[in-house]
Amino acid sequence: MHMQPELLQEARRQAEICNACRYCEGYCSVFPALHAERAFADGDLTQLANLCHNCRGCYYACQYTAPHEFALNLPAALAEVRQDSWQAHAWPRGFARLFDRAGLAMMVLLVLGFAGLFALSQMLRPESGHGFYAYMSHGVMVAIFVPAFFLPLCALAVSLRAFWRTVGGGAVTLSALVQALQSAGQMRNLKGGHGDGCNFEAEDRFSHARRHCHQAVLVGFLLCFAATGSATLMHYLFGLEAPYGPLSLPKLLGVPGGILLCCGAAGMVWLKLRADRTLGAVAYWGGEMAFVLLLFLVAASGLVLWAATGTSAVAVLLPLHLGAVLSFFLLTPYSKMAHGFYRMAALLRDALRKDPGMR
């Protein structure tokens, strides 16, 4: 695994200053983990970087930020290492470059996906079929989306295995897993240690805006996912085919999920526009923004598609929505979406560090 030495060195320099200071100990799980070390190996820094969620509390609290000669900017230093670590662990290797051009990759995939699916739906238009299946048969959808879903997950699994070795994770315990899931589920760290939230969009003012937006995105995403899952079950187990009525399980889950995801993503865009870019990985700002916009598109096109059921607009909306979903799935290991997986791994690693049974 080759990570960029100058990024690691800069993070190391800053971590050593923090280790002598410790004032930020209570903000998040980065600091207790940091203070448990005396020297920082590359793997340690990679772990710290993935524990950090860029809340910036430690930046605005730091007495050593520029113009001070120590020039502390821990959120940025860790963001650079974090981004680099995803890239270094990406698999297959050749796809790592996608991170550098995330925005472009999403656009291209989106256009190709839309065009391809549109052409497909025109050419292979089923003889019969209701609703969406009037445009594309169930079989074709499955043939495209099952691999598009599972292949990226397999790629991620390979990456995460390598990541786990880098950060020195060992055997996983159940209690550590439970702990890690709990802190991820509550986004405990985004509360900023004192429960006032983080500093993101308005300098040193604390707010819960980012946590709430992120929570909306996550819950919205999971609801949409559950909607798809429930539809699949209904299709195969009960032979109930789409379209489903407004009071069916897929709709009850999917509509609120889509709305939440839209709102959360829109909020994220707004926050990102207001926040200081130099406290993150500057070169990847555009790619992250593109990712949030793609999320928004997935949700919004899904909602519009639902509203347009039965109209001729479906001919265009369906490929658009499916194209967005396809781009989103395919880029999961090589876009901001990967952060969720790496972050879970880092939380798990941290829970193991604290697990008395493991010492």
Next chain:
Amino acid sequence: MLKRNEQYDVVVIGGGNAALCAAMTAARTGARVLILESAPKAYRGGNSRHTRNFRCMHGGPLGPLVESYSEEEYFADLMKVTGGKTDEHLARLAIRSSEECLPWMIEHGVRFQPSLSGTLSLARTNAFFLGGGKSLVNAYYRTAARLGVEVQYEAEVTHLELDGNRVAHIDYRKDGQARRVTPSSVVVASGGFQADTDWLARAWGPAAKNFLIRGTPYNRGLVLADLLEQGVEQVGDPTQCHAVAIDGRAPKFDGGIVTRLDCVPFSIVVNKDAERFYDEGEDVWPKRYAIWGRLVAAQPDQVGYVIIDAKSLNLFMPSVFPPIAANTLEELADKMGLPPAKLRATVEGFNAACGDTSAFHPTELDGVTTQGLTPPKTNWARPISEPPFYGYSLRTGVTFTYLGLKVDEKAQCSIHDTKINNLWAAGETMAGSILGQGYLAGFGMTIGTVFGRIAGKEAAAHAYAT
């Protein structure tokens, strides 16, 4: 400009903890308050931005504080470090008020955290700010803004015009221009004078030019000098300061907490001639780092060199700069600019005087001492024998000066034995009224908070009365 300025009820000079406490308190009564802070926004907050905790009396568990810490115990701790040179009345006032300060601080935006790793000994007595002093300062500026306090940065006060027993106006510089403001009341909270090394040198002699200043470069004592020159009552003398031994590679100003070095008890310390000069193991480091500031100041070129070996490297808190490392003592001496043969002789002499080290205990006075050595090392005396050898340089780091304005329990200043009608002082600039010498960790913020609040309240009340 002048017209508009005349509308201020209270002008607070300084932008650190004491100033902000005064400003918020005054503003809460409805007063129009202006803060004049000489630093730019990025460096606002003086020494307060470097702090980490405040010492607080409490009758039972309070916020982050465990158990209890009574007035008597607090006062006794204070008397120990000041050798009795304490104004009992004002000290007890500060101690007693500290308990109500903690909830007040929370209410004004400060957040606390459990005592930091490595500082367990303070968990009962000192409440730690989450994020440290800069986050406290940030929170106070936000609250102050909400309360309508105006702030001017890069506004350096140069002169307070005294007209009998009242301040007539304040002169300050901003954007290269001389400005004037004529408020009803004035609170001085502009810290000590330690950043003016010429002033330090006048008091200490030329050696002071080699001192490092741990905190802000903006506390140059301009207002203090101006007031003392006009006969405002002073307390303390300019040689009194809190100075500790810190890493000699620290920046001249603003190095803050990270430049501290906790390895002296496990070391030998030599001067530039490679000679030892004091018992490195006299007591645990938190009780000794202040006297080492003075010890180092008395050595040639005001510098010391700490020498440890491999077995001690992990016994103390990490510090900001890595040690200088070498496989032989000669190589280390070379790298540190010490006479190699002399350093070897000193280390060998020390090693020969070490006895049984089996009782060595890094966190307790273990009585592992040297025999027949001058000066002796009376605890933690283990031979310096395991390469690699490590070295740090030590210099005197000044935290703050004690010379200040004399105030009463209302934080009010006097001139020729009469009160100055509209002048109050808070924080470091009047701390000498309470402490004659010595220092107790976390008491600086207590003084600033308690007397800042008193000064703000009195200043606002005066403004309404006139």
